[in-house]
Amino acid sequence: MKTPLQLIFLSFLFCFLSLKYKAQSPTWAQDIAPILYSNCTSCHHTGGLAPNSLMSYTDAYNFRFMIKQYVDSNYMPPWPPDPQYKHLAHERVLSVTDKNKISQWVLGGGQQGNAAGAPTPPTYTNTATQLSSIDFTGKMQNYMVNTANDLYRCFVINTNFSVDKFAAEIEVKPGNSSIVHHVLVFEDTTALIKQKDSLDPGAGYTSFFGTGSNDSRLIGEWVPGTAPIKFPNLMGVRLRKNTRIILQIHYPQGTYLKLDSTRVNIKFATNTTSPLFREVFLAPLLSETNLINGPLSIPPNVVKTFTSVSTLTTTAALPFPAITLLSVAPHMHLIGNKMKVFALENVTNDTLPLINIPRWDFKWQGIYNFRNPIKVPLGSKLVCHSEYDNRASNPNNPNNPPQTVNQGESTTDEMNLVFFAFTYYFPGDENIIVDSSDIVGVNEMQKNIASTLQLFNVFPNPAKNQAQLNYFAPTNYLAKAKITNIEGKLIKEWPVTMQEGYGAINLNIDNLTKGQYFLSIETKSFTKTKQFIVYE
Ligand code: HEC
Incomplete structure (x- = not known):
C-alpha cells in the first residue's frame, strides 16, 4: 500500500515525466494503434478471448499503465516459448522498438495524435476462413457451458468419409471466443467414443486429457490468436475412413450459462497418390x-x-535416412x-x-x-x-x-x-519457409537461408485496397507479376525487380472486385503462384 505522500510524490514525478516526454513522444494514432492492431486486438476486441477491448483510443488510454507493465514484463502478448532459444513461426513477440514506443507513449501522457490518420481498425468475424479452401466443416452440437471449475469436454463429429483422407490445412473456429480457451482435435474410429458421448447427458462428454480412447490420434491443436495449421505442399495428416472427429475444448472456470458451437474446417491434401506425397504424423516422440x-x-x-x-x-x-520435424x-x-x-x-x-x-x-x-x-x-x-x-x-x-x-x-x-x-525427410525440406502471414523478426531467419525464391503469403489476406507479398530472394530476379481471377482471366501485369534478400512487392488492388485471385511471379525459369482474397 502506498501512503498519500508517496502517491503525491509519484504524481509529481509523473507530471514531470509527462512534460519532459510530451514534445517527441509517440501518439496513439501514428505509433500505438498499428502495434495493438497487429499484436493485441485479435484477442482484445469485444467478444474476443481477453476480458477487455483495446480497439479504440479510449480503451488503450484507460489501460495504458497496465499495457506498459504487461508488455515490459513479456506477459503480453502471451508467448510461452523463449525466443532467445529458438525462433518459431508466427511468433507473438513484440520488437524492442515497439516496446519502447509503448513505454514512451505512456510516459508521454498517452497522447491521441491525429485521430483521422489512425489506421482502420481490423474487423473480427468468426465466420471468415483463413484456409485456402474448405473441403469439410464439422460443427459440434450446441452446448450450454455452466461450470464453476475448469471444464474439458469432448464433442464428437461424424465424418462418413468413404476412404482415408489427408488434411493439409486445419482450422478451429470457436463458437464463443470469450470462453473457448484451448482445443485439441482428434480423430477416432472406435464405437467407444459414441458410447462415452451417449452416457454423459448433454452434448459431448467430459474427459480431461485425451478422449479416453486408445484409438484416438491427435490431428491438431488450437489456442486463441494462432494461425491455422497448414502443412507444406504435398503433405497431410491422415483421417481414416469413417472416422469421427473429436474436439476437446477447455472452458475456463466460472463460465456460467454461455452457449458454444465450435467448428473445425479442413482442407484435404490433393495429389495424395503422387510418390512425392508424404503423410504427417503427430505423435509424442518423447513420453514418460x-x-x-x-x-x-x-x-x-x-x-x-x-x-x-x-x-x-x-x-x-521409416525407410528414410532422417525425419523432418514440422x-x-x-x-x-x-x-x-x-x-x-x-x-x-x-x-x-x-x-x-x-x-x-x-x-x-x-x-x-x-x-x-x-x-x-x-x-x-x-x-x-x-x-x-x-x-x-x-x-x-x-x-x-x-x-x-x-x-x-x-x-x-x-x-x-x-x-x-x-x-x-513429423514426416520422412526429403532433401531440401530445411529450405521450406513455413509460410507466415504475420512475419516477425524475419532477419533472424537469415541464418537458415534458402536457395530458391521463397514467397510468403499475401498479407493481409483477405485484403482490401492494398496488400503485399513478402519474399526472400537468394539472388536478384527480374520478374513479371500477374494477377488473375478465379476464371484464369488476366487482370493486371507489371514488371518487378526483386533484390537479393528480404523484400516486398506492393499490390494495388483498389480496383479489384470482391473474390478470389491468384498472384503469380514469373521469371524465365519458373512461375510461383499465391492465392488471395479481396473483400469489401
Ligand atoms: C492470444 C490472446 C491475447 C493476445 C494476442 C494479447 N492478449 Fe492481453 N490478455 C489476454 C487474456 C486472456 C487476458 C486476461 C487473462 C490474463 O491476464 O492472463 C489478457 C489481459 C491483458 C491485460 C489486462 C487487462 C485486461 O484486459 O484484462 C492487458 C493490459 C493486456 N492483456 C494487454 C495486451 C497487449 C498490450 C497485447 C499486445 C501487445 C495483448 N494483451 C495481447 C489475451 C491476449
Whole structure:
C-alpha cells in the first residue's frame, strides 16, 4: 500500500515525466494503434478471448499503465516459448522498438495524435476462413457451458468419409471466443467414443486429457490468436475412413450459462497418390516411457527435474535416412514448470535446439511450428529436460498442502509428453519457409537461408485496397507479376525487380472486385503462384 505522500510524490514525478516526454513522444494514432492492431486486438476486441477491448483510443488510454507493465514484463502478448532459444513461426513477440514506443507513449501522457490518420481498425468475424479452401466443416452440437471449475469436454463429429483422407490445412473456429480457451482435435474410429458421448447427458462428454480412447490420434491443436495449421505442399495428416472427429475444448472456470458451437474446417491434401506425397504424423516422440530418471512421481514440497531421451531408429515404417520435424507441442499439467527440448545429432553430436518453455502455463499451451522444417538424421537423440514444482509456493499447485503427484490423466496428475508433427525427410525440406502471414523478426531467419525464391503469403489476406507479398530472394530476379481471377482471366501485369534478400512487392488492388485471385511471379525459369482474397 502506498501512503498519500508517496502517491503525491509519484504524481509529481509523473507530471514531470509527462512534460519532459510530451514534445517527441509517440501518439496513439501514428505509433500505438498499428502495434495493438497487429499484436493485441485479435484477442482484445469485444467478444474476443481477453476480458477487455483495446480497439479504440479510449480503451488503450484507460489501460495504458497496465499495457506498459504487461508488455515490459513479456506477459503480453502471451508467448510461452523463449525466443532467445529458438525462433518459431508466427511468433507473438513484440520488437524492442515497439516496446519502447509503448513505454514512451505512456510516459508521454498517452497522447491521441491525429485521430483521422489512425489506421482502420481490423474487423473480427468468426465466420471468415483463413484456409485456402474448405473441403469439410464439422460443427459440434450446441452446448450450454455452466461450470464453476475448469471444464474439458469432448464433442464428437461424424465424418462418413468413404476412404482415408489427408488434411493439409486445419482450422478451429470457436463458437464463443470469450470462453473457448484451448482445443485439441482428434480423430477416432472406435464405437467407444459414441458410447462415452451417449452416457454423459448433454452434448459431448467430459474427459480431461485425451478422449479416453486408445484409438484416438491427435490431428491438431488450437489456442486463441494462432494461425491455422497448414502443412507444406504435398503433405497431410491422415483421417481414416469413417472416422469421427473429436474436439476437446477447455472452458475456463466460472463460465456460467454461455452457449458454444465450435467448428473445425479442413482442407484435404490433393495429389495424395503422387510418390512425392508424404503423410504427417503427430505423435509424442518423447513420453514418460523415455524418462531416464522415472517414474514420473513428484513428492510434496520439492522441485524435481526429469530427463527423457529417445533415439530415432530405423523401422520398416521409416525407410528414410532422417525425419523432418514440422511442429512441436510440449505437454505437462499444473505443477509442470519448465520444459526444454532439443535433438542431439547422430555422428556430429551437434545440438539442435527445438523449444524452451521457461515458465510452463497450462492455460497457454500450443502446437508450435518451426520456421523451417528441421532435419533430424536417424540415430539422433531427442532429449527433454523438465522441471516440476510441487511446493505450496507454486500458485498453480492444485493441492494445499502439497501431496505426491504421479503420472496420470486427470488434471491433478502429471504428464511428460512432447508431441511432434513429423514426416520422412526429403532433401531440401530445411529450405521450406513455413509460410507466415504475420512475419516477425524475419532477419533472424537469415541464418537458415534458402536457395530458391521463397514467397510468403499475401498479407493481409483477405485484403482490401492494398496488400503485399513478402519474399526472400537468394539472388536478384527480374520478374513479371500477374494477377488473375478465379476464371484464369488476366487482370493486371507489371514488371518487378526483386533484390537479393528480404523484400516486398506492393499490390494495388483498389480496383479489384470482391473474390478470389491468384498472384503469380514469373521469371524465365519458373512461375510461383499465391492465392488471395479481396473483400469489401
Ligand atoms: C492470444 C490472446 C491475447 C493476445 C494476442 C494479447 N492478449 Fe492481453 N490478455 C489476454 C487474456 C486472456 C487476458 C486476461 C487473462 C490474463 O491476464 O492472463 C489478457 C489481459 C491483458 C491485460 C489486462 C487487462 C485486461 O484486459 O484484462 C492487458 C493490459 C493486456 N492483456 C494487454 C495486451 C497487449 C498490450 C497485447 C499486445 C501487445 C495483448 N494483451 C495481447 C489475451 C491476449
